[in-house]
Amino acid sequence: MTTDNDVLVVxxxxxxxxxxxxxxxxxxxxxxxxxxxxxxxAMFRGASAESPLISxxxxxxWRDINAELENHAASIRVMTSxxxxxxxxxxxxxxxxxxxxxxMQVSPRAVIIATGAIENIRPVPGWHLPGVVTAGxxxxxxxxxxxxxxxxxxxxxxxxLLIAVAAQLAKLGHPPVAIVESGRPMLPxxxxxxxxxxxxxxxxxxxxxxxxxxxxxxxxxxxxxxSRRDDGLSVAIRKGTRAIIHNANIVALHNGxxxxxxxxxxxxxxxxxxxxxxxxxxxxEPLGARAAPASGHHAADRLLAxxxxxxxxxxxxxxxxxxxLAQARxxxxxxxxxxxxxxxxxxxxVICRCEQKTVGDLRQLLLxxxxxxxxxxxxxxxxxxxxxxxxCARSTVELAAELTGLxxxxxxxxxxxxxxxxxxxxxxxxxxxxxxxxxxxxxxSQDV
Amino acid sequence: MSGFVYWRDRKIPFQAGESLAYVLLRxxxxxxxxxxxxxxxxxxxxxxxxxxxxxxxxxxxxxxACLTVPHDGMRVNxxxxxxxxxxxx
Ligand code: FES
Numbered sequence: 001m002t003t004d005n006d007v008l009v010v011x012x013x014x015x016x017x018x019x020x021x022x023x024x025x026x027x028x029x030x031x032x033x034x035x036x037x038x039x040x041x042a043m044f045r046g047a048s049a050e051s052p053l054i055s056x057x058x059x060x061x062w063r064d065i066n067a068e069l070e071n072h073a074a075s076i077r078v079m080t081s082x083x084x085x086x087x088x089x090x091x092x093x094x095x096x097x098x099x100x101x102x103x104m105q106v107s108p109r110a111v112i113i114a115t116g117a118i119e120n121i122r123p124v125p126g127w128h129l130p131g132v133v134t135a136g137x138x139x140x141x142x143x144x145x146x147x148x149x150x151x152x153x154x155x156x157x158x159x160x161l162l163i164a165v166a167a168q169l170a171k172l173g174h175p176p177v178a179i180v181e182s183g184r185p186m187l188p189x190x191x192x193x194x195x196x197x198x199x200x201x202x203x204x205x206x207x208x209x210x211x212x213x214x215x216x217x218x219x220x221x222x223x224x225x226x227s228r229r230d231d232g233l234s235v236a237i238r239k240g241t242r243a244i245i246h247n248a249n250i251v252a253l254h255n256g257x258x259x260x261x262x263x264x265x266x267x268x269x270x271x272x273x274x275x276x277x278x279x280x281x282x283x284x285e286p287l288g289a290r291a292a293p294a295s296g297h298h299a300a301d302r303l304l305a306x307x308x309x310x311x312x313x314x315x316x317x318x319x320x321x322x323x324x325l326a327q328a329r330x331x332x333x334x335x336x337x338x339x340x341x342x343x344x345x346x347x348x349x350v351i352c353r354c355e356q357k358t359v360g361d362l363r364q365l366l367l368x369x370x371x372x373x374x375x376x377x378x379x380x381x382x383x384x385x386x387x388x389x390x391x392c393a394r395s396t397v398e399l400a401a402e403l404t405g406l407x408x409x410x411x412x413x414x415x416x417x418x419x420x421x422x423x424x425x426x427x428x429x430x431x432x433x434x435x436x437x438x439x440x441x442x443x444x445s446q447d448v
Numbered sequence: 449m450s451g452f453v454y455w456r457d458r459k460i461p462f463q464a465g466e467s468l469a470y471v472l473l474r475x476x477x478x479x480x481x482x483x484x485x486x487x488x489x490x491x492x493x494x495x496x497x498x499x500x501x502x503x504x505x506x507x508x509x510x511x512x513a514c515l516t517v518p519h520d521g522m523r524v525n526x527x528x529x530x531x532x533x534x535x536x537x
Contacts, residue, residue, distance in 0.1 A: 035496045037467075037517045042495065046465065081515065083496060098496070098515045100508070118497050130490045133473075137494025137514070141473075145465030149473050250473070260497070353492070353500065386499035391492075421496060424509070 005031040005077060007303070008093055008108040010084040013041020014289060015281025016114035017065050018296030019303075023112075024072035026304050026312075031106060032076055035083035035098055035421070038144070039069075041116050041281075042136060043289040046144040053143055053168045055205065057198060058289060065293065086418025087111060087265040091275035094431070096423050103427040110276035110307070112299050113264050115420075117257035117282035122157065123342065123359075123395050126226030127253060128350040131233050135254035139165045148174030151249025154235050156180035156223050158255045159334045160203065163217065165252065167209040175213040177246055180237055182336040184219045191333050196326050198290065218244075220338045225346075226251055239338075256331075257286035262388050263420030269306050276306055291323035342399040351399065352392040354385020359399065366403050373412035376400060382413065386422065389414035451520025462518045469494065469501040469513035472524070502527050 009020045012034035020030045040047055044062045047054045054062070069076065085094040085103065092105050119136045121127070135155055142148060148169050153176040155162050166176050185192075192200070210217055221239035228234075233251060237244040260283045268277045280299035281292045294317045301314035342351075347360030357380060365371060365380040376382050382396045383389030389396075393410040401407045452459045453468065455475055462471040469491035492500040494514045501513040504525045513524070 035515055037515070081517075083515075098511060099517075101511065116495070118495070119493065131473075133491050134493050137492060140494045141467050141470040141491070141514070144467065145463055145470065147463060147466070149470065353498070386502075387493075387497065390497050422499065 005029045005106065005108055007031070007110045007112065008033070008106060009112045009114060010034075011041065011114035011116060011281070011283070012036075012039035012078065012080070013043060013114060013116055013281060014061070014065055014292035015116075015296035015299070016041070016112065017069050018293040019112050019114060019280050019300040020076050020296075021065075021068040021072050022297050022300035023303065024075040026300075026308070028075070028307070030072075030076045031079065031108065033079040033082040033084065033095055035081070037081050039078065039080065041292075042140050043292070045140055046146065051143070051146060052171050053146065055202065057202075061289070061293070083421045084113075084115070084264075085423045086263060086420055087275065087277070088418075089274070094419075094423070094428075096421065096427065101424055101427055103423055103431045105431060108275070110278070110303050111265065112278050112280055112296075112303065113283060114280040114296060114299070115260060115264070115283045117286040118260045118390055120255040120258050120394065121253050121391055122255045122339070123345065123349055123351055123392075124156075124223045124226060124253070125346050125349045126228075126233075127251075128353050128356065129226060129228055129233060131249055132226060132251045132253065135161055135165045135252040136257075138250070138252045139168065142168060142172070146172065148172040149250055151232065152177045152247060153250045153252060154178050154180065154223075154246055154248045155252045155254070156235075156237075157253045158182045158336050158339070160185075160330060161254050161256075163203070163206045163210060165254075166215055166217075167206040170209050170213040170215060175210075175215045176252075177216075177248060178237070179210075179215060179217045180221045180223055181217060181219050181334075182222045182339045183334040184337050185334050186219065188333050191329055195329055195333075196322065199326060199330070222338055222340065223251070255336075256334075257282065258394070259283055259285055260390070262390055262414050262416065263418050264416070265418070266416070269302060271306060276303060278303055285324075287320070287323045287327050290326075291320055294319040294323070341402055342395060343402040351395050352382045352385060354387050354392075355381045357382050357392075362396065362399055363403060366400060369404065370406070371400075371404075373397070373408040376408070377413055449519065451518075453518045453520075453522040453524050455524050456526070466518065467494075467514050468503070468505075468516040468518045468522070468524065471518055472501075472503070472513055 006028040007030045009016045009032045020032045047062045081098040085096050087093045119134045155176050166179050224236040224238045232249040235246045265277045278299040280296045304312040349359045383393050393413045397408045450463045492498045496512045496515045503513045504527050510527045
């Protein structure tokens, strides 16, 4: 077992790297791991001056973050393609090589979780078909290779990310055939004017790109159904009384971001209660790339306040408060106005993709009144699949509340037990028997 | 690096920077595999959170295609889901 690093930082995006640097600066050693093959997180993956997909503002931020990381290279050990599996009750953290599946364990004094947000995806009939992806997932992959996927793309759902992804695809010479937005973001102009200048500038640049490439941006519209066609998908869109049918090969969905605590250890700043755990960045609260460095810095300060109580007094940075306000304003601007309640979706609409459980299945299950979250999970198999409820818990409890008036929390359905990412029993067993395991075979530390 | 991967014996080209899931997206209608419930599926979340892109690589074991960097000649196959499910239980 390795004990060579004081602090384990999980997630190499802007929040995680900033936290790692701040901790290193205070004289501690850090192990920084990320599940992806390169650092940057969803925001900065593939960011470089050659990339047409990053703005000067964000490129500047990323350069600063990287320069800091280089400054502290001697005390920060970077491990890419390494995901966090969990933290056991004795404070041992299990990591997994994403390429070999092999496990390793480390015993840090503290853990900072900065794994980023996950997307909210509102079910639509047919969203379980291959070719339906999340807009953020498509974006991350597009950023690293700087090429757009083949075929016609439709982007649908809600929020500013839709136009960001659309504009990026357009810049790669492959504009989407349509953006289907369920809000009416052009109406609350006064709200928009209250946004920080950087937000307005960014929005205008996307808007100009969409105009230039004549990408139709439908407001107050939603997808009624995605169905399979011989060589792709057929997408039925509704905008008021108008029904529109588009053919597409890829449908990218997105309805905002949510925090991502599933399988992660909860925050703890009490040395007597065990290992210190802090959450930073979008996995704590999705406030975006402009807040992430500040959030990472703040988490590091909170940690240092425990490790060196005399030296550090953390206070919530101004930047965090600013971004919280800006994000709230964005939510108002993009408030969905046309979106079907889940119970009015056809019975064959899949809610839980992993287990293929549908609106009809939940309706059936809830005919018996008073079902608890546990019963919905164990008897209905909602949230039982491999995504651990990340993409269905929210909709399941929303639909259950619509049908019965009984409001469960998403957490009551998902629970919060590790592993945070799946690991084979074999890898765990080898870890237990092979006490000499100090490194997984191919998860060497890499230079950035 | 660019080259070809083999999805079930079909040769699919890839470019530098692409994740394996992105490459398999070219075979969209085929998806990455067939779930326990018989539904095909593939790239979805792109960040290792949905587990919808699990594939077997070079017969060595199951990985998330969206977190995997393809290499030339990589042999990619649908996972044996009964095995995966046993591991889950
Ligand atoms: S696409 Fe979701 S885990 Fe790979």
